[in-house]
Every structure is written in C-alpha cells, then in structure tokens.
Amino acid sequence: MKKRTIVKKKHTFVQIFDIEMIVCRTREEITNAVAEVRKANRSLGFVPTMGALHQGHISLVTRSIEENDCTAVSIFVNPTQFNNKNDLLTYPRTVEADLALLENAGVDIAFVPTIEAIYPEGLENVTESYDFGAIGAVMEGAARPGHFNGVGIVVHRLFDLIPADKGYFGMKDFQQIAIIREMVRQSNINIEIIPCPIVREEDGLALSSRNTRLNAEQRVQAVQISQTLFKAVDLVASSTVAEVKAFVENTVNNVPLLEVEYFEVVNGYTMQPISSWDEAEWVVGCITVNVGDVRLIDNIALKNI
Numbered sequence: 001m002k003k004r005t006i007v008k009k010k011h012t013f014v015q016i017f018d019i020e021m022i023v024c025r026t027r028e029e030i031t032n033a034v035a036e037v038r039k040a041n042r043s044l045g046f047v048p049t050m051g052a053l054h055q056g057h058i059s060l061v062t063r064s065i066e067e068n069d070c071t072a073v074s075i076f077v078n079p080t081q082f083n084n085k086n087d088l089l090t091y092p093r094t095v096e097a098d099l100a101l102l103e104n105a106g107v108d109i110a111f112v113p114t115i116e117a118i119y120p121e122g123l124e125n126v127t128e129s130y131d132f133g134a135i136g137a138v139m140e141g142a143a144r145p146g147h148f149n150g151v152g153i154v155v156h157r158l159f160d161l162i163p164a165d166k167g168y169f170g171m172k173d174f175q176q177i178a179i180i181r182e183m184v185r186q187s188n189i190n191i192e193i194i195p196c197p198i199v200r201e202e203d204g205l206a207l208s209s210r211n212t213r214l215n216a217e218q219r220v221q222a223v224q225i226s227q228t229l230f231k232a233v234d235l236v237a238s239s240t241v242a243e244v245k246a247f248v249e250n251t252v253n254n255v256p257l258l259e260v261e262y263f264e265v266v267n268g269y270t271m272q273p274i275s276s277w278d279e280a281e282w283v284v285g286c287i288t289v290n291v292g293d294v295r296l297i298d299n300i301a302l303k304n305i
Contacts, residue, residue, distance in 0.1 A: 021103040023110045027120070030111045030161050034072070037108075042069035046164035046191075048155060051075040052092035052209035053101050056199035060168040061105045063196055072109035072162050073102050079115065079123060081150030087295070092212050111162065118157055128153045130186070135178050135271040139264055139286055140297075151176060152183040159189050166192045170199070172206050174286055174299045175271055198298075200226065206298045213294045217257065222296060224255045225289050229300040232285055236302050241265050241275055244285070244302070252289060261288040261295070265302060277303060 024030040037044050045064030049057050053075075064071040075098055082088035095112060102110050119126055130152040132141070141148050159167070169177050177195050184191060199207045204226035205219075214222055228251045232244050239247070248263045264273050268282035277283065283303035289296050 021099075021107050021110055023099060023112060025112055025114065025117065027113075027117050027161060030109070030113070033109050034162055037070045043166075044068055044162070044164040045071045045166045045168060046158075046162050047071065047073045047168045048158050049073060049075055049098075050077045050091065050209065051098050052094050052212065053098045054199075054207045054209065054211075056170055056172065056207035058101065058105055059199050060170060060196050061102065061107060063194070064166065064168050065106050067194075068164075068166060070108040071106070072111060072164065073107050074111040074113070074158055074162065075099075076111075076113055076118060076154070076158075078118070078150060078154040080119075080126060080153050081147050083144050083146050086293075090213065090293075092209050109162075111158075118154065126153065128156070130183060132179055132182050135175070135182060138175075138266070138271055138273065139262060140175050140288070143261060143288065148176070148179045151179055155180055156183060156187055156189070159184075159191060164191055166194050168194045168196055170197075171195050172198045172208065172297065172299070174284060178269075178271055204230065206296075208296060210294050210296060214291060218291045218294065221255050221257045222289075222291050224258060225252060225287065225296060225298050226300075228252050229285060229287065229298060233300060233302060236277065241277060248285065248287065252287070257291055259290045261290055263287045268301070 022033055024033050045068035047060045047064055061071060061073060075095060077091050077093060079088055099110055130149050132148055136148045169180065171177065177193065181193050184193060201207060203223045205211065205223045206226060228248055232248050235244050235247060245263060245265055249260050252258050252260050264286050266273050266284055266286060267280035268284045274280055274283060284299050285302045286299040287297065
C-alpha cells in the first residue's frame with residue numbers, strides 16, 4: 001500500500017489513505033472516509049467552501065493541516081443560501097482546478113457532493129428554519145432574506161456528514177462566522193469554529209471567488225473598497241462614528257462603477273450598529289459594494305479589543 005508522509009511544524013504522521021487525496025461524492029463515501037480517520041484516532045479539520053478556490057481558501061487549508069492530523073474540504077455551491085437566482089447561476093465553478101489545488105496543498109479528503117447528496121429529500125422539501133435573532137437581522141441578513149437560514153442549513157448538514165474537531169472559516173465573511181457559531185450553539189454541535197484572517201491581493205483587494213467575474217476596468221476600481229477601509233482606520237481617533245460612515249460611503253460611491261449597498265460600523269460580537277466608539281470594545285466596519293452585477297463584501301477592525 002502506497003503511503004505518504006507529511007511533515008508538519010511539530011510532528012510527522014503517516015497518511016492513512018492509500019492515495020494522496022480521496023475524492024468523495026456520495027454520503028456513503030464521505031461517511032466511510034471520516035470513519036477511517038476516526039478509526040485511526042486522528043484529529044480532523046474541516047474547511048467548507050463553495051469552490052472557485054483561491055489563496056484565501058488555501059490559507060484556511062494550510063492552517064487546518066498545521067493543526068490537525070487530517071483535513072477535509074468540501075466544494076458545494078449551496079442553492080438554499082442564494083436569494084438571487086442569477087447569482088446562483090453565475091457563481092464561478094472550477095471543480096477540476098479546485099481539486100488540483102487541494103491535492104497540491106496536502107488535503108486528505110475532498111467532498112464534492114451533488115445537490116441530492118446534501119438534500120436527499122429534494123430542495124422543495126427542506127424544512128429546517130433557524131432564528132438567529134439580532135445577529136441575523138442586520139447587514140447581510142437584511143439585504144439577503146433567507147440567506148443565513150440557507151447557510152445554517154447547509155453547514156449543519158455538512159457538520160453532520162463530516163463531524164470534525166475544528167471548522168475553519170475566513171473572516172471576510174465576518175457576519176457569517178457569527179451565524180455559524182450561533183447555529184453550532186443552538187444545535188449543540190461539538191466543533192470548534194476557527195476564524196482566519198482575510199487574505200488580500202497585493203493591492204489590498206480582499207480575495208473572493210467573485211473577483212473572477214470582474215472585468216479589467218471593474219477590477220481596477222474595486223481596489224478602492226479596501227483602500228477606503230484602510231483610510232477609515234486612520235480617521236477613528238479624530239472622527240465620530242457618523243463621520244467615518246459618511247467618509248466611507250461618499251468615497252466609495254464617488255468611484256466610477258462602485259455603489260455602496262451598505263456600510264455599517266458594528267459591535268464585533270453582536271453585529272449591532274453602534275453610534276459612538278465607547279459602545280463596544282471591538283468595533284468592525286462591514287461593507288458591501290456592487291461593482292456592476294458583482295457583489296463584493298469586505299470588513300476591517302476599526303477598534304480592537
């Protein structure tokens with residue numbers, strides 16, 4: 001049996017599978033693969049993705065590999081979290097390239113399920129419903145009705161199929177991490193949620209699968225989203241919350257091709273908007289900008305703990 005040895009920062013372990021990365025597409029296949037990991041008494045990290053992978057995703061994978069004996073990654077464009085059908089249809093799909101990236105990164109298990117594997121009862125018969133309270137009622141929750149319920153549904157189902165020790169999520173989807181933590185709390189799932197820093201292009205644009213949909217001119221202008229957020233940090237000491245909000249909104253809206261959908265200055269724990277800096281120890285500025293028909297999100301800490 002062919003085995004490989006992966007050298008990690010502090011220890012070495014022998015791969016338990018006889019090929020470098022196994023690809024699972026059915027519920028039975030992923031269940032059996034996870035069972036093999038558990039039978040070998042290995043720790044398991046899990047990175048859920050919707051594919052179109054970039055170095056932001058690979059940073060999550062790398063951290064999982066560093067912190068666990070085995071790492072699983074899912075690739076699934078989840079239809080229940082899209083309230084815009086066109087957004088679902090145009091979401092980039094690059095599965096073969098994604099699998100090559102994952103294997104090269106050292107992933108042990110890739111899970112690429114069909115819709116039927118995740119929703120065997122049929123999408124029309126999905127009945128789960130979550131109440132995320134105030135954290136799900138603002139920003140993305142207000143802008144995309146039903147979005148976070150769909151996120152909660154698919155992540156819960158993925159955690160059931162891949163009961164990992166740790167789950168890794170990028171902080172570009174800042175509010176989503178709070179939603180997933182609340183779903184885990186409500187459902188009493190035994191997993192540690194690990195938030196990982198935003199990875200940016202050299203010019204500052206946050207890496208996103210949606211960036212591939214930008215044309216050349218849009219890509220040039222989109223960098224002003226992050227550049228404006230960076231400037232906002234410098235204004236905090238001398239400006240009110242309202243002044244920082246106005247600066248960000250006006251600056252981005254004055255850039256050709258960019259239109260702010262929302263910019264909120266929120267308590268980093270509760271996701272609730274604040275009106276003065278002393279209302280919270282951790283303050284985050286969260287923005288969504290429409291660049292043509294491409295919707296980009298970003299965030300930045302304006303006040304750290």
